Amino acid sequence: MPPDEAATSPIPCQNEISRCRCFMHSMWNFVTAPLHPKSFAITTTCFTVMLLCCVATINWLVNPYSQYSSNLLAPLVRDSRSEKVALFEQQQQPSEGLILGSSRTMKFEPKYLQHRTNLRFFNFGVNHGRPEDFLAIVLLYKNSFGQFPKSVLIGVDVAALSDAVPSDARLNAEPKLYSQVRYDLPWTDEFDRLTQLLSYQQFASSIKSIQNALTSNSLKATSKATEAFDADGVIQYLQRESERLAGSYNFDKAIQYNELEFLTVFRGMTSLSKTRIKYLQKAVAQCEQNGCQVTLFLTVHHPILRETLSNKTAFVRLEQNAKEALQNLADESQSRFVDLSTIDTFGGDPNEFVDGVHPLEPNTRRMIDRLFPQSTKEQYAIQ
């Protein structure tokens, strides 16, 4: 029945169907009844604020990406920063060296580095590691042990120097790291972290997380780990390894995923971030003033991904700018810069990659060989 008719005709609300109809009609009338413009504006505003608060609260409580302090449900994505901080603190003896960088450096093995340098390293590579992370980590080391490490190896991604993205929200969410750089980061980064409570991606993940929790027995269900870290911080690609053994690992798909991701990254990046270069300078300066040897290198891209990015974005120019910036930084300080941006620079194998950006051990070992030729071992031994 049309609403106008419903409003005028007397409907006997006696039996259940009629009562239901009555209720529906009165609801319809209530919802469609004209509001005064002032009431309309206030209702819309209040309802909007209420909805936004609901979404933000759900995201904060569920915390699917481990960005906030709440931990009601198991996160969908494990947070490498908090895991690495925990592993770092569990070390029986402080490591003498640190490997810093993004997930691309997570396969750099401290044991192999020790073999080349005689120093015990800890792999502190974190997802989307950027200069502000490196600064936070070296300061955490200093504040934990009262001194700086003897050597720091920093793998810099071109994308990590982007002028278009704020610091990773997971840095702000890890209190021990965040407290080291709190006053160095702009307030907009903190604002960005809070606004991510209102992102569609996070909300969809929260819903997925709730679904996961509801379909399992306990509310705090543990998600199946796809990756794990050894005690020295090296990553193990559990899922990838099981898929590889089963013959179902799809390398082409992994590359395609990288292409989509990095095309977006490099299309949004116009130049190197001056702020990020400053963080890097500060991290290097802090290390060197305290007798720590710094080695910088530019991380590698798989040739297929490299070609795509070169053809469709300003990647080549940005990479060249990054090389120049790192070389300048090395020239101005006591640090070394080694270009490892292509597989040719270290004699790498294109088949030894997880995907377009993550090299496997055979490649990282070759990189370490290139970074620390045999003579370096003696040099470190003398130090």
Added chain:
Amino acid sequence: MLFNSYIFILLYLPLVLAAWWMLARWPQIRLGFLVASSYVFYGWWHWEFTLLLLASTLVDYYVGIGIDRSGTLTTKRCLLGLSLVSNLGILAYFKYCGFFAESMNGLLEALRFGRLVNVPEILLPVGISFYTFQTLTYSIDLYRGEVKPARSLMHFAAYVSMFPQLIAGPIVRYSDVETQMQELDRTPDWTNISRGIWFFVIGMSQKILVADTVAKVATPLLATPETLQFVSGWAAILAYTIQLYFDFAGYSNMAIGLGLMLGFSFPQNFDSPYQATSIQNFWRRWHMTLSSFLRDYLYIPLGGNRFGKLLSYRNLLLVMLLGGLWHGAGWTFILWGLMHGCLLVLNGLYRDHIRIALPKPLAIALTFLCVMLGWILFRSTDLTMALHWYRSIIGLNGMERDLSISTLVSMGFGTTITATLFCWLVPNTWNYRPRLSLGTAVALSLVFVFCVLRFDAESPFLYFQF
């Protein structure tokens, strides 16, 4: 600052609206606040460019006073000349310098002299084409005696910098807001505020739910224009046609909505242009404030249609060519303008000589097709890309082998065709008066919140580049 950003929606807009309405009793402070907040809005991207905005404002304000006070026509003309030179000079330097240098090098290379001209790398200040046009209209209108000078520098600065329309229009003339600028002690008009909320949410949904969704079809296809074939060529052109309209109309509606929330009425900028029955009709419906600007400040001063058909056609061509150049410094934009000029001339010839009215659906379809063909030039980064694209849609680049439904869906035909039907069948936002009810409030809130959730894939408006 973008309208579709968290900082604008969660911080800037609530603060500005609250302060604006709280300051109703103090018009002068209110005006100063509007100017300051608009400069913050503009300077958020590059604060240095606020100096350019300030310079343009100062020049035209004092030129305006001079024009109003001067007794002789010669002085008025000189002052108007100063305004034209300063505004067009700014535009020429920031927007066209690189293009002219590059074109000169092309010419010198063709003559085998090599690239002799240094091409400057100049960052284009966002919205420069819009606010220079606005300040220009003020000086010209004063010269013509159509408006009175602004009451104070602050009044004029508020008119030029008002944040809702500063970056991408609508191009507001001083006469449009002159009276509104005088009555600054007004209290909230809830009817206008409610209407403003409606416009703003509709505009935002046009941008985020339609334009950005369709962009996901167009952008990947156009990333490699050399690979376009017949179907993908058409998919790309249709998607871009829809994207551009919803992107720009969305921005205009958001600007109009924000204006209404502040108590200002801005002119309509779009009137369902894809329902146009001729190219002439299209230009009465698309970017209406630019069309009327070109008509009143270029076409009519050139003689309009007062000196016979031939000269009126010449004027049309010239106006559209300059209109094309206004959109961007590039040969593709010039050709796009020229193409529309030719289409307008053909339209005039058909109207004058053949005089057979086409059935309305056919006229709409034909106009839509012509406009789409023009967008190829508009979107192409260079002539090579345009050529590839044109070749693809006439089948010279071959036909896709797999033309299953799933392929067509993956090319985004479903989305774009739905959006096209939407353009043709749904009434314009201006013609639709929503019933102010709880249901509408809840529906608008839901749409708005969904749009806010999509801010994580922040995308600037296409017309910002102009």
